[in-house]
Amino acid sequence: MLEALQNQKLEAWIHEMIELTKPAGVHICDGSQEEYDTLCAQMVERGVFTKLAQRPNSYYAASDPRDVARMEKRTFICSENEIDAGPTNNWMPPQEMETKLRSLFEGCMHGRTLYVIPFSMGPLGSEIAHIGVELTDSPYVVCNMRIMTRMGLEILDLLGEEGGFIPSIHSVGVPLHVGDHDVAWPCNPEETLVVHFPEKRSIWSFGSGYGGNALLGKKCFALRIASVMGRDEGWLAEHMLIVGITNPEGKKKYFAAAFPSACGKTNLAMLESKLPGWKVECVGDDIAWMKPRLDGQLYAINPEAGFFGVAPGTSLKSNPNALRTCNENSIFTNVALTENGDVWWEGLTETPPDNLIDWQGNPWDPASGKPAAHPNSRFTAPAHQCPVIDPAWEDPEGVPISAILFGGRRDSVIPLVYEAFDWNHGTFLGATISSQTTAAATGAVGKLRHDPFAMLPFCGYNMGDYFGHWLSMPQYAPKLPKIFAVNWFQKSPEGKYLWPGFGDNIRVLKWIFERCEERAEAEESAIGYLPKQLDISGLSLNLEALFQIDKKEWLKEVAEIRVYFEQFGARLPEGICRELDALEKRLNQ
Numbered sequence: 140m141l142e143a144l145q146n147q148k149l150e151a152w153i154h155e156m157i158e159l160t161k162p163a164g165v166h167i168c169d170g171s172q173e174e175y176d177t178l179c180a181q182m183v184e185r186g187v188f189t190k191l192a193q194r195p196n197s198y199y200a201a202s203d204p205r206d207v208a209r210m211e212k213r214t215f216i217c218s219e220n221e222i223d224a225g226p227t228n229n230w231m232p233p234q235e236m237e238t239k240l241r242s243l244f245e246g247c248m249h250g251r252t253l254y255v256i257p258f259s260m261g262p263l264g265s266e267i268a269h270i271g272v273e274l275t276d277s278p279y280v281v282c283n284m285r286i287m288t289r290m291g292l293e294i295l296d297l298l299g300e301e302g303g304f305i306p307s308i309h310s311v312g313v314p315l316h317v318g319d320h321d322v323a324w325p326c327n328p329e330e331t332l333v334v335h336f337p338e339k340r341s342i343w344s345f346g347s348g349y350g351g352n353a354l355l356g357k358k359c360f361a362l363r364i365a366s367v368m369g370r371d372e373g374w375l376a377e378h379m380l381i382v383g384i385t386n387p388e389g390k391k392k393y394f395a396a397a398f399p400s401a402c403g404k405t406n407l408a409m410l411e412s413k414l415p416g417w418k419v420e421c422v423g424d425d426i427a428w429m430k431p432r433l434d435g436q437l438y439a440i441n442p443e444a445g446f447f448g449v450a451p452g453t454s455l456k457s458n459p460n461a462l463r464t465c466n467e468n469s470i471f472t473n474v475a476l477t478e479n480g481d482v483w484w485e486g487l488t489e490t491p492p493d494n495l496i497d498w499q500g501n502p503w504d505p506a507s508g509k510p511a512a513h514p515n516s517r518f519t520a521p522a523h524q525c526p527v528i529d530p531a532w533e534d535p536e537g538v539p540i541s542a543i544l545f546g547g548r549r550d551s552v553i554p555l556v557y558e559a560f561d562w563n564h565g566t567f568l569g570a571t572i573s574s575q576t577t578a579a580a581t582g583a584v585g586k587l588r589h590d591p592f593a594m595l596p597f598c599g600y601n602m603g604d605y606f607g608h609w610l611s612m613p614q615y616a617p618k619l620p621k622i623f624a625v626n627w628f629q630k631s632p633e634g635k636y637l638w639p640g641f642g643d644n645i646r647v648l649k650w651i652f653e654r655c656e657e658r659a660e661a662e663e664s665a666i667g668y669l670p671k672q673l674d675i676s677g678l679s680l681n682l683e684a685l686f687q688i689d690k691k692e693w694l695k696e697v698a699e700i701r702v703y704f705e706q707f708g709a710r711l712p713e714g715i716c717r718e719l720d721a722l723e724k725r726l727n728q
């Protein structure tokens with residue numbers, strides 16, 4: 140079978156990995172529907188998948204309760220020099236890590252099939268796209284990768300004899316020996332490691348089968364490795380959604396927006412407008428690759444082909460388009476299961492249906508106080524099924540970006556929206572995002588932490604250098620987007636959201652759109668430009684509270700940022716320090 144591979148480097152690498160991991164068999168994925176259906180049927184047989192009676196060709200999976208989210212503590216950037224991983228990443232000398240990995244992977248696929256997944260991040264043949272190959276012993280990963288990426292034999296053709304690819308190997312870390320009984324969700328949490336070698340541009344992931352730990356095209360390749368490629372080649376790999384906005388006159392612009400995990404990207408990407416005449420269409424909901432073109436603008440593609448979306452909170456009210464996207468051909472992980480073979484999660488309906496099976500496969504007791512669906516339960520759904528997918532979402536050239544938004548989950552201090560004075564100030568806004576942690580990663584939830592550019596867990600190199608790379612972008616693309624900061628999550632002292640959010644976020648997008656056309660008016664403040672007017676027609680709310688700038692709180696923020704920045708030492712660019720000093724000066728005026 141391996142003889143079919145024309146690419147020598149690929150063949151040699153796969154041989155080496157087979158020798159190391161010792162699988163019982165090898166399967167090169169062709170990406171066909173038949174192959175997908177066969178794997179799903181096998182997983183149903185083994186109790187990994189439950190076929191959903193209410194959604195065509197869709198499945199429910201329950202993970203091991205110890206394997207439910209990204210594990211940031213076990214994620215490593217193993218650059219040759221520690222300083223190049225920087226203070227925000229875990230690091231170990233690459234030789235030492237490689238020795239450790241080789242001993243973990245030794246024989247780890249015993250009794251299992253090794254699947255070869257050739258995939259493209261981005262439309263096939265796009266100059267912005269890149270190819271990867273993931274080896275995995277998890278059929279669940281294969282099926283998710285088929286939805287999330289463009290996968291199949293045509294990728295091998297595209298690779299040809301000489302083409303380059305990002306090699307990535309994944310194992311659940313549970314070899315099967317004679318007499319061993321397999322479980323539905325094998326994993327090895329004690330030994331989990333998600334490792335990136337930025338110079339070699341390779342990925343090794345061991346012990347987890349969940350999300351970004353295991354679907355290696357997503358965070359590992361499209362953000363951690365791709366950010367290094369972008370630094371070296373003059374482009375950007377970002378944790379951003381991409382949307383097209385059309386105004387009532389039919390004029391269209393594209394925006395990209397970075398919010399930390401579980402802070403509203405998928406929702407904004409598919410927003411159903413509450414303002415008549417305004418339309419939002421989705422190019423991507425999680426990752427943007429942006430490259431400068433000859434006209435001086437940044438063009439973005441969505442490197443993914445599917446959505447791995449947060450289930451809880453998704454409803455016909457909050458995000459109807461996400462729900463419609465996962466009507467069929469979808470995989471649901473760690474949600475709750477209904478009596479009649481459908482899925483449910485907190486927030487889907489106001490009252491839960493009777494007789495739910497919870498995410499761990501047990502009858503759910505509403506009085507238990509525990510959620511029926513895990514807070515980081517997710518749907519995997521094909522992007523082309525999204526009713527508002529943008530006509531240009533697969534354009535190999537990408538879409539031109541007019542505005543970049545940065546946001547976080549902040550219950551106070553940060554106003555609803557403001558605009559950066561210029562690119563450097565905008566870079567500073569990205570560098571200073573803080574946000575309350577969510578269930579997307581293991582660890583405490585609701586803890587305020589710095590998450591620069593929403594890339595804290597995803598930057599493949601020194602974060603100080605990354606700030607510098609952003610500051611250097613004008614040299615590659617003279618016509619850069621305007622930059623804005625947004626915050627949908629301010630709360631009243633009673634803990635109620637001050638802003639309705641979701642479909643009403645179009646009101647903020649409208650102001651941004653009209654700022655890009657130099658039509659909307661703004662007022663200069665110490666922190667940036669604030670809207671003179673915002674279209675809140677039909678809403679009754681306290682705009683003053685949403686735009687209040689508390690100088691004392693902001694000066695505290697400045698002092699805190701100064702301490703945070705100290706860890707970057709000489710790698711913190713001058714341009715960022717200057718912005719911090721300038722902000723402090725404006726606040727003291």
Ligand code: GTP
Pocket residue numbers: 398399400401402403404405406407424425447448449451452453457579627628636639640641644
């Ligand atoms: P990842 O896939 O982890 O990167 O998450 P994401 O950034 O795509 O977040 P998503 O859109 O899935 O939203 C996460 C949670 O935030 C969901 O529970 C949403 O209901 C909630 N949320 C999203 N937008 C808003 C908003 O405008 N206001 C409020 N209050 N909540 C929101």
Ligand code: SPV
Pocket residue numbers: 208209349350351352357358399400401425447579580
């Ligand atoms: C995130 O955590 O930002 C996600 C989910 O999009 S995962 O793919 O698990 O990283």
Ligand code: MN
Pocket residue numbers: 378399400401425
């Ligand atoms: Mn994400």
